[in-house]
Amino acid sequence: MQQLISLLSEEMGRAFEAAGYDASLGQVMVSGRPDLCEYQCNGAMAGAKKYHKAPFVIAGEVAKHLEGAERVFNVSVVKPGFINCDVTPAYLTQYLSEMAKADRLGVETSSRPRTVILDYGGPNVAKPLHVGHLRSAVIGEALKRILRFHGDNAIGDIHLGDWGLQMGLVITELKHRHPELPYFDENYTGEYPAEPPFTVADLEEIYPYASGRSREDEAYHREALENTHLLQEGQRGYRALWEHIIHVSVADMKRNYENLNVTFDLWNGESTVNDIIPVMVEDMKKSGLAYESQGALVVDVSEESDSKEIPPCMILKSDGAALYTTTDLATIKMRKDQNDPDEIIYVVDKRQELHFIQTFRAARKCGLIGDSCRLTFKGFGTVNGKDGRPFKTREGGVMRLESLIREIDDKMLGKIEANPDIPADEAKETAKIVGLAALKYGDLSNQASKDYIFDVEKFTSFEGDTGPYILYTIVRIKSILKKYLDASGRNPADLAIGAPSGVAEKTLMRSIAGFNRTMQEAYEELAPHKICAFIYQLSNDFNSFYHGTRILTEEDQTQKEHWIALLYLTEKVLEICINVLGFDAPERM
Numbered sequence: 001m002q003q004l005i006s007l008l009s010e011e012m013g014r015a016f017e018a019a020g021y022d023a024s025l026g027q028v029m030v031s032g033r034p035d036l037c038e039y040q041c042n043g044a045m046a047g048a049k050k051y052h053k054a055p056f057v058i059a060g061e062v063a064k065h066l067e068g069a070e071r072v073f074n075v076s077v078v079k080p081g082f083i084n085c086d087v088t089p090a091y092l093t094q095y096l097s098e099m100a101k102a103d104r105l106g107v108e109t110s111s112r113p114r115t116v117i118l119d120y121g122g123p124n125v126a127k128p129l130h131v132g133h134l135r136s137a138v139i140g141e142a143l144k145r146i147l148r149f150h151g152d153n154a155i156g157d158i159h160l161g162d163w164g165l166q167m168g169l170v171i172t173e174l175k176h177r178h179p180e181l182p183y184f185d186e187n188y189t190g191e192y193p194a195e196p197p198f199t200v201a202d203l204e205e206i207y208p209y210a211s212g213r214s215r216e217d218e219a220y221h222r223e224a225l226e227n228t229h230l231l232q233e234g235q236r237g238y239r240a241l242w243e244h245i246i247h248v249s250v251a252d253m254k255r256n257y258e259n260l261n262v263t264f265d266l267w268n269g270e271s272t273v274n275d276i277i278p279v280m281v282e283d284m285k286k287s288g289l290a291y292e293s294q295g296a297l298v299v300d301v302s303e304e305s306d307s308k309e310i311p312p313c314m315i316l317k318s319d320g321a322a323l324y325t326t327t328d329l330a331t332i333k334m335r336k337d338q339n340d341p342d343e344i345i346y347v348v349d350k351r352q353e354l355h356f357i358q359t360f361r362a363a364r365k366c367g368l369i370g371d372s373c374r375l376t377f378k379g380f381g382t383v384n385g386k387d388g389r390p391f392k393t394r395e396g397g398v399m400r401l402e403s404l405i406r407e408i409d410d411k412m413l414g415k416i417e418a419n420p421d422i423p424a425d426e427a428k429e430t431a432k433i434v435g436l437a438a439l440k441y442g443d444l445s446n447q448a449s450k451d452y453i454f455d456v457e458k459f460t461s462f463e464g465d466t467g468p469y470i471l472y473t474i475v476r477i478k479s480i481l482k483k484y485l486d487a488s489g490r491n492p493a494d495l496a497i498g499a500p501s502g503v504a505e506k507t508l509m510r511s512i513a514g515f516n517r518t519m520q521e522a523y524e525e526l527a528p529h530k531i532c533a534f535i536y537q538l539s540n541d542f543n544s545f546y547h548g549t550r551i552l553t554e555e556d557q558t559q560k561e562h563w564i565a566l567l568y569l570t571e572k573v574l575e576i577c578i579n580v581l582g583f584d585a586p587e588r589m
Contacts, residue, residue: 280329484552
């Protein structure tokens with residue numbers, strides 16, 4: 001289904017063509033001055049130079065060909081050559097009626113669905129998830145849902161950090177604390193215990209202790225490096241311990257991600273590509289693209305067009321150890337071989353941009369991925385406290401993700417409990433639903449690349465540009481629709497939308513009509529914040545209409561039916577949008 005703005009542009013283009021000008025000049029846009037008009041066209045200004053004629057004259061000639069047009073009326077010309085117009089009520093009504101009947105409300109899917117892998121999450125095993133993991137998970141999940149809504153085969157991969165020094169540190173500390181365990185007995189040949197010798201709480205204490213000691217104790221650090229090497233070489237006991245660490249950590253991660261309504265199709269990690277690396281590195285050497293520099297193996301990735309220096313991409317350190325770059329390159333190769341994707345999107349902290357520039361260029365240069373696959377770095381900003389610095393606990397530490405979620409939920413519970421009609425159990429469940437909306441919308445409403453302030457008071461407010469405000473609007477519509485159904489016995493889905501009876505109603509209808517365009521822009525630009533901006537404006541327009549209209553007490557039954565149908569469509573649009581963003585609405589608040 002074509003976007004309304006495109007259909008209006010078509011009619012404007014025909015008027016330009018009828019006046020003797022290029023039809024492409026008829027592009028219409030939403031007016032920046034809604035007090036003057038709903039839409040405007042600036043094509044006459046662009047045509048003035050081409051046709052050597054004053055833009056006001058061109059606009060006047062075009063306007064004459066819009067008299068009696070089907071889609072636009074109230075056409076006026078304003079100096080120096082703007083063409084102002086409104087959409088006709090009849091055409092707007094027709095458009096929304098078709099939209100209400102269309103699959104997916106008229107949002108078209110691609111004629112050639114793509115396979116897209118999203119690399120998001122990226123937590124390290126043996127460490128608890130913290131506030132720094134929030135944006136990758138929330139943005140990545142929203143992008144996956146946006147891509148799927150448009151028909152793409154979107155595959156989410158958590159890309160675990162499960163093969164680096166943190167593994168060696170945990171193994172080293174376990175060996176110091178429990179040397180009697182069979183995992184550390186080189187002569188042990190039996191089956192290792194099925195149950196891990198630690199809990200997730202133990203791991204969360206062991207890792208930071210081992211990491212801190214490693215920074216202060218050189219011998220301990222060397223031991224951890226050696227144990228990391230032994231693990232990666234396949235030492236039997238260490239592999240068994242590693243499997244325990246993975247099992248315990250992943251179970252805890254899944255619980256935390258479930259609380260965020262975030263899921264992954266693949267739970268691959270750096271270890272997944274361990275066997276790919278030696279062959280890949282050898283091929284790089286044979287091709288002559290990888291060479292030694294100060295003992296390390298590197299690939300030049302600088303280009304003549306670079307405005308700043310791009311250092312060589314390091315493949316192996318001087319001691320022969322692999323790096324993040326090495327595993328990222330091997331992962332690109334694996335994804336190419338297994339999925340042959342059209343695009344791989346990395347949802348990662350924007351401060352890693354240089355790393356991904358080097359990695360992407362090395363992957364192309366070394367033939368790990370072809371030009372048909374797009375490599376996209378979707379860098380995001382940091383979550384900051386009110387002081388403008390990275391968000392911390394009151395004690396100054398990095399806040400755990402589950403603590404952040406709990407803080408939001410507790411705040412929402414206090415507000416939900418203010419409604420005495422909601423039982424305690426329902427209030428608690430509703431607080432989780434609304435709390436998740438507060439958290440996700442608070443993040444996604446910001447452009448991904450920008451830092452933002454995490455403000456619990458603002459995010460949990462029922463007023464303003466917040467998740468709870470959006471949900472409250474949806475719940476309000478649901479309540480009206482239920483009351484109508486109970487009183488009339490008629491399903492709102494069976495009713496027809498009518499022509500707007502006033503300015504507020506027409507504004508709401510035009511806002512709904514922008515759904516297709518918004519979803520397309522969010523898809524093409526990987527921009528969830530555009531959906532947030534759209535549903536905030538739609539909610540405002542609905543509430544303006546609601547406060548000025550007696551919907552359920554309207555005596556004219558036909559008029560009431562038109563309004564109920566419009567509310568039903570509004571609710572469908574809002575529900576689709578929040579589902580794509582990764583949260584839901586409760587039945588009441």
